[in-house]
Amino acid sequence: MMEGLLHDDALQTRFLSVEENLKEIRERIAEAALKSGRAPEDVTLLAATKTVPVEVINHAIHLGVDHIGENRVQELLDKYDALDLSDCACHFIGHLQTNKVKYLVGRVGMIQSVDSMKLAKEISRLSVYQGLSTDILIEVNIGREENKSGVLPEALDELLDEISTLPSIRLRGLMAIPPVSDDLSQTMTYFSKMYEYYVDIKEKKSDNKRDHIDVLSMGMSADYAQAVECGATLVRVGSSLFGKRIY
Numbered sequence: 001m002m003e004g005l006l007h008d009d010a011l012q013t014r015f016l017s018v019e020e021n022l023k024e025i026r027e028r029i030a031e032a033a034l035k036s037g038r039a040p041e042d043v044t045l046l047a048a049t050k051t052v053p054v055e056v057i058n059h060a061i062h063l064g065v066d067h068i069g070e071n072r073v074q075e076l077l078d079k080y081d082a083l084d085l086s087d088c089a090c091h092f093i094g095h096l097q098t099n100k101v102k103y104l105v106g107r108v109g110m111i112q113s114v115d116s117m118k119l120a121k122e123i124s125r126l127s128v129y130q131g132l133s134t135d136i137l138i139e140v141n142i143g144r145e146e147n148k149s150g151v152l153p154e155a156l157d158e159l160l161d162e163i164s165t166l167p168s169i170r171l172r173g174l175m176a177i178p179p180v181s182d183d184l185s186q187t188m189t190y191f192s193k194m195y196e197y198y199v200d201i202k203e204k205k206s207d208n209k210r211d212h213i214d215v216l217s218m219g220m221s222a223d224y225a226q227a228v229e230c231g232a233t234l235v236r237v238g239s240s241l242f243g244k245r246i247y
């Protein structure tokens with residue numbers, strides 16, 4: 001999984017490519033933000049760091065990446081102490097089992113993959129216990145895919161209402177991973193639907209002081225520019241930034 005210390009030359013080469021990739025990604029995000037009538041700084045770049053060695057992640061952080069996301073609990077724990085998180089927010093973005101929540105509360109500022117009341121309750125319970133507050137996003141199964149995490153769109157409202165009653169949990173918005181497709185116009189249809197749900201709950205929840213709905217997390221390496229054009233406020237980019245993953 002983790003490659004350990006890379007050979008110096010290999011590491012330098014990788015550092016350089018991350019730097020170049022980051023520049024290009026930021027340019028594309030800025031362009032797409034302007035297209036959607038927003039300022040480039042209104043869109044957050046989160047680096048998806050699965051399989052990426054800690055030295056490379058820390059280099060990205062030193063280059064200015066200020067949000068990272070891991071999607072496996074064990075991998076996050078393996079890397080956690082070596083990550084330089086003083087100026088960087090750490091998110092959890094993968095599928096989460098209730099019995100693993102205890103490893104995340106207090107370590108990550110935001111859990112993006114909440115899709116059940118059971119999970120939300122456990123995040124709330126452990127946050128209360130630790131005297132802190134955890135930000136969450138609700139993951140929506142926008143493509144209605146079997147075997148995929150996320151709530152179905154029609155179940156969203158009820159879950160949002162239930163979650164709003166929980167202490168020490170702050171609902172910040174929605175996350176989605178649309179079905180894999182080569183057809184970007186199809187993907188954009190899903191992104192646009194997500195944007196509608198986001199605007200809906202933003203309006204509905206704005207009178208609830210506890211919640212501050214300001215995050216729509218969608219778009220990955222293949223489609224982050226399209227996601228931003230459709231209204232994403234946060235994109236999760238892995239391989240375009242760090243290179244192809246070596247498992």
Ligand SMILES: *Cc1c(COP(=O)(O)O)cnc(C)c1O
Nearest residue numbers: 048071093220221236237238239
């Ligand atoms: C890996 C991952 C990403 C990034 O994927 P890339 O296609 O490599 O950019 C984004 N979101 C989640 C939830 C992931 O697990």
